[in-house]
Amino acid sequence: MAGTTLVSACSPRRAAHPPRSGPAPVTSGAPATTTSPASASAWVQPEVLLSHGGVLEVTLEAAPSMVPWRGGQRWALTYNGKTPGPTLRVRPGDRLRVTLSNRLDSPTNLHVHGLHVSPNAASDNVFVMIGPGEEHTYEYLIPADHPSGTFWYHPHHHGTVAEQVAAGMAGVIIIDDELDTLPPIANTTERIMVLSDPRIGTTSDVLRWSMMGMMQGLSLIHI
Numbered sequence: 312m313a314g315t316t317l318v319s320a321c322s323p324r325r326a327a328h329p330p331r332s333g334p335a336p337v338t339s340g341a342p343a344t345t346t347s348p349a350s351a352s353a354w355v356q357p358e359v360l361l362s363h364g365g366v367l368e369v370t371l372e373a374a375p376s377m378v379p380w381r382g383g384q385r386w387a388l389t390y391n392g393k394t395p396g397p398t399l400r401v402r403p404g405d406r407l408r409v410t411l412s413n414r415l416d417s418p419t420n421l422h423v424h425g426l427h428v429s430p431n432a433a434s435d436n437v438f439v440m441i442g443p444g445e446e447h448t449y450e451y452l453i454p455a456d457h458p459s460g461t462f463w464y465h466p467h468h469h470g471t472v473a474e475q476v477a478a479g480m481a482g483v484i485i486i487d488d489e490l491d492t493l494p495p496i497a498n499t500t501e502r503i504m505v506l507s508d509p510r511i512g513t514t515s516d517v518l519r520w521s522m523m524g525m526m527q528g529l530s531l532i533h534i
């Protein structure tokens with residue numbers, strides 16, 4: 312997609328799941344960590360939410376918000392007031408339940424990009440439409456043989472996808488597996504990078520794209 316690209320890279324200590332036989336994480340659906348920035352001005356990690364006991368339940372509120380931008384702020388469309396939204400960290404066999412609350416003035420929905428889950432009913436059904444002021448609960452059953460990896464979530468309502476994703480609505484999904492609990496990997500620090508190219512401004516005017524802008528790729532088609 313234009314506008315946002317996801318990259319996940321490893322380096323020391325990560326907010327990942329412990330070995331299946333190890334101690335349970337202390338949080339469930341709550342921030343596991345908000346990693347300190349590498350430097351005060353340069354690097355802030357998205358909030359990480361870990362599954363616990365095979366379940367991760369989260370609420371995502373889609374809403375406009377002012378977000379940090381250099382020394383000031385810029386206008387964005389956000390999940391829980393931030394862009395990117397929280398990182399959702401689950402394991403094969405887990406149940407991921409996401410209640411999406413729409414505080415935008417346009418319809419939205421949610422797509423879990425790359426996950427091998429059902430596209431039907433309350434799962435990854437991109438035909439669901441959540442109107443302004445409405446909410447919907449998705450439930451994704453992660454198959455027990457799901458490959459580990461880095462995936463992402465974003466809106467997928469036809470007609471509003473482009474502006475919502477470009478304005479900031481995206482977040483990372485990580486599926487851990489037993490490989491992630493091996494010491495050489497578990498003892499590394501992980502950095503999650505969400506690269507995006509938003510228009511910068513202090514009002515929703517950033518969504519007003521000119522015909523020339525659209526010709527230059529500001530209208531997203533392939534998500």
Ligand SMILES: [Cu+2]
Nearest residue numbers: 422424465534
């Ligand atoms: Cu996608």
